[in-house]
Amino acid sequence: MANFSKSTVPQFSVDVYQNEFLPEGGRDVSAIVTVTSTGGGTTGGFAGGGPAGVVIMVDCSGSMDYPATKMRGAREATAAAVDTLRDGTHFAVVAGTHVAKEVYPGNGGLAVADARTRAEAKEALRRLSAGGGTAIGTWLRLADRLLSSTALTIRHGILLTDGRNEHESPEELRAALDACAGRFTCDARGVGTDWEVKEVTGIASALLGTADIVADPAGLAADFTAMMEHAMGKGVADVALRLWTPVGVEIMFVKQVAPAVEDLTGRRTEVGPRAGDYPTGSWGDESRDYHVSVRVPQASVGQEMLAARVSLLAPDPAGGDPRPLSQGLVRAVWTDDLAMSTSINPQVAHYTGQAELADVIQQGLDARKSGDRDGATAKLGRAVQLAAASGNADTAKLLSKVVDVVDAATGTVRLKAKVAEADEMTLETRSTKTVRVKR
Amino acid sequence: MSQKPKPSHGLAACPGCAEPLESGDRFCGACGYDLSAVPAAEGGADRPTVAIVTWPDAPPRDPGSLSTMTQHPGDLPGTDSGGRDLPTMEVRTDGPAPAESGAPAPAPGGPPAPAPHAVGSPTPDGDFELAAPDPRTAVRADPAPEPAAAAPTAPAAAPSAALCVACRAGRVDTDGYCENCGHAQPHERDHTERELSGVAAVSDRGLRHHRNEDAFAVASTTLPDGSPATLAIVCDGVSSATRPDEASAAAAEAAGASLLAALPRGAHPQQAMHEAIVAAAEAVNSLAEEPGQDGAEHDPHRHRNAPACTIVGSVVASGLLVVGWVGDSRAYWVPDDRSAPPARLTEDDSWAAQMVAAGLMNEAEAYADERAHAITGWLGADSYELDPHTAAFKPDRSGVVVVCTDGLWNYAEAAEDMARVVPADAADRLLHGAQVLVGHALDGGGHDNITVALVPFTVTPQGAGSA
Numbered sequence: 001m002a003n004f005s006k007s008t009v010p011q012f013s014v015d016v017y018q019n020e021f022l023p024e025g026g027r028d029v030s031a032i033v034t035v036t037s038t039g040g041g042t043t044g045g046f047a048g049g050g051p052a053g054v055v056i057m058v059d060c061s062g063s064m065d066y067p068a069t070k071m072r073g074a075r076e077a078t079a080a081a082v083d084t085l086r087d088g089t090h091f092a093v094v095a096g097t098h099v100a101k102e103v104y105p106g107n108g109g110l111a112v113a114d115a116r117t118r119a120e121a122k123e124a125l126r127r128l129s130a131g132g133g134t135a136i137g138t139w140l141r142l143a144d145r146l147l148s149s150t151a152l153t154i155r156h157g158i159l160l161t162d163g164r165n166e167h168e169s170p171e172e173l174r175a176a177l178d179a180c181a182g183r184f185t186c187d188a189r190g191v192g193t194d195w196e197v198k199e200v201t202g203i204a205s206a207l208l209g210t211a212d213i214v215a216d217p218a219g220l221a222a223d224f225t226a227m228m229e230h231a232m233g234k235g236v237a238d239v240a241l242r243l244w245t246p247v248g249v250e251i252m253f254v255k256q257v258a259p260a261v262e263d264l265t266g267r268r269t270e271v272g273p274r275a276g277d278y279p280t281g282s283w284g285d286e287s288r289d290y291h292v293s294v295r296v297p298q299a300s301v302g303q304e305m306l307a308a309r310v311s312l313l314a315p316d317p318a319g320g321d322p323r324p325l326s327q328g329l330v331r332a333v334w335t336d337d338l339a340m341s342t343s344i345n346p347q348v349a350h351y352t353g354q355a356e357l358a359d360v361i362q363q364g365l366d367a368r369k370s371g372d373r374d375g376a377t378a379k380l381g382r383a384v385q386l387a388a389a390s391g392n393a394d395t396a397k398l399l400s401k402v403v404d405v406v407d408a409a410t411g412t413v414r415l416k417a418k419v420a421e422a423d424e425m426t427l428e429t430r431s432t433k434t435v436r437v438k439r
Numbered sequence: 440m441s442q443k444p445k446p447s448h449g450l451a452a453c454p455g456c457a458e459p460l461e462s463g464d465r466f467c468g469a470c471g472y473d474l475s476a477v478p479a480a481e482g483g484a485d486r487p488t489v490a491i492v493t494w495p496d497a498p499p500r501d502p503g504s505l506s507t508m509t510q511h512p513g514d515l516p517g518t519d520s521g522g523r524d525l526p527t528m529e530v531r532t533d534g535p536a537p538a539e540s541g542a543p544a545p546a547p548g549g550p551p552a553p554a555p556h557a558v559g560s561p562t563p564d565g566d567f568e569l570a571a572p573d574p575r576t577a578v579r580a581d582p583a584p585e586p587a588a589a590a591p592t593a594p595a596a597a598p599s600a601a602l603c604v605a606c607r608a609g610r611v612d613t614d615g616y617c618e619n620c621g622h623a624q625p626h627e628r629d630h631t632e633r634e635l636s637g638v639a640a641v642s643d644r645g646l647r648h649h650r651n652e653d654a655f656a657v658a659s660t661t662l663p664d665g666s667p668a669t670l671a672i673v674c675d676g677v678s679s680a681t682r683p684d685e686a687s688a689a690a691a692e693a694a695g696a697s698l699l700a701a702l703p704r705g706a707h708p709q710q711a712m713h714e715a716i717v718a719a720a721e722a723v724n725s726l727a728e729e730p731g732q733d734g735a736e737h738d739p740h741r742h743r744n745a746p747a748c749t750i751v752g753s754v755v756a757s758g759l760l761v762v763g764w765v766g767d768s769r770a771y772w773v774p775d776d777r778s779a780p781p782a783r784l785t786e787d788d789s790w791a792a793q794m795v796a797a798g799l800m801n802e803a804e805a806y807a808d809e810r811a812h813a814i815t816g817w818l819g820a821d822s823y824e825l826d827p828h829t830a831a832f833k834p835d836r837s838g839v840v841v842v843c844t845d846g847l848w849n850y851a852e853a854a855e856d857m858a859r860v861v862p863a864d865a866a867d868r869l870l871h872g873a874q875v876l877v878g879h880a881l882d883g884g885g886h887d888n889i890t891v892a893l894v895p896f897t898v899t900p901q902g903a904g905s906a
Contacts, residue, residue: 246617247606247621306614
């Protein structure tokens with residue numbers, strides 16, 4: 001890994017959007033931190049960022065045969081993903097049931113992608129058959145073992161399931177996720193409609209990947225190809241968002257707000273006096289937004305202070321201290337000019353709305369499941385209103401499949417009497433997806 | 440900024456109307472009470488989640504000392520806010536801790552005597568021992584641990600070792616903020632004073648603004664006939680515009696330079712003042728063309744306003760007193776003989792002045808209105824029509840000209856009030872006089888930046904006869 005050359009590693013830039021002006025007695029400082037990495041992914045990708053490994057975990061439980069298109073779809077999708085692998089990428093395929101089995105290469109390690117290994121892997125996929133239970137924790141632990149068998153810069157997993165995690169306790173899955181968190185990133189997909197949304201989103205969230213639904217098995221191949229292309233674009237792994245705050249500043253929350261809402265507040269690792277790291281996973285050519293909210297000590301009008309310093313750090317391939325990539329400052333300035341202190345930064349307002357949108361969708365769907373129709377109508381109505389106001393067209397469309405929209409501006413809706421399960425699950429899975437501020 | 444929603448307000452019922460609440464509510468459903476503004480919610484419940492290092496107890500206060508109990512830089516291992524090692528070269532610049540004065544810190548003949556190093560000497564008071572440990576040095580497990588972490592970082596970081604003026608405990612990082620309490624350090628322009636023979640000026644940030652957007656220029660020169668001339672320019676940046684501090688600085692500098700070039704050439708002071716204001720306006724206009732590098736993105740409610748400022752200037756030369764102005768910065772005439780009437784020499788370009796001039800309001804009503812300070816003339820690219828006002832006076836007695844921004848005259852609006860606060864010996868102790876006037880504004884509340892220049896006018900026998 002000594003050839004970890006800087007030129008092909010993404011360049012990070014940090015922009016801070018905030019209204020730094022506080023009224024007299026004001027203490028709350030919110031800022032949207034936009035992190036953009038360029039020059040890695042699409043141009044250099046894995047080749048530049050050092051060796052990468054991907055493990056594909058395919059659900060082979062008995063339910064995958066009902067209907068049989070699921071198993072066929074999964075096989076084809078995995079083959080398509082294998083085809084998308086760049087030469088030189090380390091990879092393995094795991095068949096998941098109540099236990100995890102290595103399908104390819106099957107020697108307790110990873111294969112290196114080239115024409116021969118790709119063909120062998122696809123040959124091995126033909127032997128995949130359905131039968132057995134579901135214990136996702138075992139799949140993840142095997143993936144972790146495989147990915148740690150070689151020195152890799154980027155470690156990624158792709159997990160496909162079609163059912164509930166029935167053959168191990170939630171605690172066992174939790175323990176497996178805790179063991180794997182920070183060791184590799186993982187995208188999770190649910191195929192069909194018999195799986196548990198919170199399980200799949202929980203896996204993706206813990207392992208800093210994406211979650212989505214593929215209701216129709218026929219769509220799996222395209223989705224897997226896209227996912228693998230995305231993974232191939234990653235140039236640098238284990239990037240941490242470091243937040244330094246002065247003495248006396250409370251951290252209210254740290255959230256990723258774009259491309260999807262992900263609360264990072266509880267994932268802080270202390271790294272020294274007044275500084276903590278929040279994991280962000282691996283980065284290619286992309287841009288993400290974070291919402292940082294802190295509470296500063298009161299100060300008199302005319303004072304100015306640094307409320308937080310946000311920096312991004314990448315691990316040093318040589319094993320030393322993390323390298324700082326870029327940083328931004330969140331400031332607080334007290335003023336008695338009400339026009340300045342009362343204006344809300346448009347970015348902050350927008351993402352506050354997007355976070356609320358994700359919240360009310362979840363609450364509305366929960367209320368609907370528990371039979372609270374009034375609560376569900378109120379929450380989903382608010383969601384429709386927020387989605388319309390913020391221009392989140394994708395979420396608005398998903399919502400319209402669950403409720404009849406009477407008036408989007410006021411959030412007046414009626415619950416649909418019959419909702420396709422796939423539509424409800426799609427809405428729940430994608431509820432955290434956000435759109436960026438219209439500029 | 441108080442509209443931030445919290446993840447949870449932690450209240451069972453609305454503090455306004457006792458309506459039961461849900462945990463995700465941002466407003467009370469019954470009365471609309473803003474739950475994000477409930478102070479008690481965070482007060483107790485959330486405090487334990489704060490990640491703050493625990494500070495050791497401060498040493499007890501030294502009897503007779505004016506300072507409160509303070510922590511010292513060595514009380515905790517420090518990194519700067521970017522997480523890098525601090526320069527540990529000179530951890531202590533203010534002597535040993537008062538409480539431990541019995542135990543001299545350097546302890547030259549100390550115990551095992553390792554190689555002498557600047558900090559980290561094991562002293563009985565414990566302050567220094569904590570300054571040195573660097574967690575990462577420990578992690579790397581150097582085979583031969585250096586006595587202090589100071590050596591490798593010292594050369595690079597030595598210049599920025601200033602101690603924070605707010606908490607006296609942290610160091611100032613390269614961005615100008617304290618690495619401990621985060622407070623911004625005073626800017627160069629927060630308080631400036633200048634005294635020349637025949638003119639003095641003081642500018643102060645005031646108590647309510649976060650930066651000083653006023654600027655001044657003072658100078659003295661010689662006319663072609665060898666007689667002295669003094670000039671003072673005072674500018675007040677328009678806060679609602681972009682980079683008002685740069686605008687005022689540019690205007691003051693350009694006007695001062697213009698006068699300094701024109702007066703020695705023999706230009707009439709009033710004409711020179713007019714040209715100086717035009718030059719200042721051009722300097723401010725040119726700022727608007729520069730790309731807004733100062734984070735125009737970050738000030739969305741401002742970025743369309745071109746930099747702007749007011750200007751007032753005074754020239755005393757060959758028996759003439761010339762003033763020139765645009766905006767609401769003022770010049771007052773205060774005769775040395777206080778029994779003679781003082782006068783305001785300028786007419787504001789302001790809403791209030793226009794109301795009074797038009798006879799629509801009397802002065803008291805106009806200045807009580809919240810629009811009183813809206814100015815109707817300024818220097819800046821978005822000023823539709825530059826109309827420099829100048830006036831020349833020939834006082835028949837000695838006195839002093841007070842050239843000031845509204846940060847001062849808000850606290851002494853009428854000429855009589857101004858005359859009362861100008862010290863009797865102002866003409867002889869110009870700088871002191873200006874300081875007293877700034878002090879008057881600060882005592883009154885210091886709501887704005889305050890800038891005062893004093894220019895004495897002395898009636899000379901030969902000046903009296905000429906026209």
